[in-house]
Amino acid sequence: MKRDLTQALARWISQGRRQIGEVLFLPTDHGFLVHHHLDSPSADLEPHTDPNAARRIAVADASGEFRPIKTTPNLRRGWLLKLPDITALRTALEALYPAMLGSFLSFERGELPGVHLRETVGRQSGMYAITKKVTDNQALAVIARNCNSEHGCLKAHLWQIDPTTPVSSLPASKTDPSIPQLPGSAPFLPLLCAEACNLLVAKFREEIKKTPYTPPPADAAPTAAPPHP
Numbered sequence: 001m002k003r004d005l006t007q008a009l010a011r012w013i014s015q016g017r018r019q020i021g022e023v024l025f026l027p028t029d030h031g032f033l034v035h036h037h038l039d040s041p042s043a044d045l046e047p048h049t050d051p052n053a054a055r056r057i058a059v060a061d062a063s064g065e066f067r068p069i070k071t072t073p074n075l076r077r078g079w080l081l082k083l084p085d086i087t088a089l090r091t092a093l094e095a096l097y098p099a100m101l102g103s104f105l106s107f108e109r110g111e112l113p114g115v116h117l118r119e120t121v122g123r124q125s126g127m128y129a130i131t132k133k134v135t136d137n138q139a140l141a142v143i144a145r146n147c148n149s150e151h152g153c154l155k156a157h158l159w160q161i162d163p164t165t166p167v168s169s170l171p172a173s174k175t176d177p178s179i180p181q182l183p184g185s186a187p188f189l190p191l192l193c194a195e196a197c198n199l200l201v202a203k204f205r206e207e208i209k210k211t212p213y214t215p216p217p218a219d220a221a222p223t224a225a226p227p228h229p
């Protein structure tokens with residue numbers, strides 16, 4: 001089926017959607033204004049007319065720290081993109097939230113199945129093969145620390161631990177793309193997580209490695225027969 005993301009974006013805008021993650025995009029007589037949702041376009045913001053400026057805006061947080069996950073709610077404030085048309089808007093939104101427009105279009109078409117965590121860790125190899133051993137409790141704790149929408153990541157989960165085990169360490173709203181992950185959002189385009197990302201898998205590895213090895217109790221039954229005298 002044909003995928004035209006610019007056309008899809010125009011349709012979403014005609015539905016009244018005005019926000020993605022921490023970013024507002026507002027149609028005007030001259031194109032679009034794009035800015036952080038906590039900023040007002042009438043404030044004294046750093047203006048840009050090149051949609052590629054969004055790439056530089058997204059790269060680091062307000063303290064200059066690199067943002068490894070662009071969906072972490074730490075997008076810096078203080079900028080304003082004045083864009084002439086929807087093509088430029090698409091370029092900017094894809095720079096701010098890479099691959100997220102395409103994911104939502106796939107989701108709308110029923111073409112974005114979630115991949116459960118046991119399947120993701122089950123196919124890890126090399127230094128990450130150890131993540132196959134992550135227990136449900138370890139996984140739930142790591143997910144709560146890294147995927148929470150308050151300071152971890154604004155994506156909605158489309159996956160669980162396994163088909164019958166939900167991620168009970170996060171609120172149920174985390175698995176519903178129709179619920180905004182940021183309170184007070186304008187009608188929005190959801191950010192979707194179809195599978196645990198590499199960063200989360202790396203955190204599982206760290207968690208497993210820091211858990212001390214517990215030897216079996218001294219009076220445990222021997223696992224092998226003693227040698228003959």
Ligand code: SF4
Binds near residue numbers: 154195199200
């Ligand atoms: S696993 Fe998904 S929700 Fe969690 S941090 Fe990675 S991208 Fe975000």
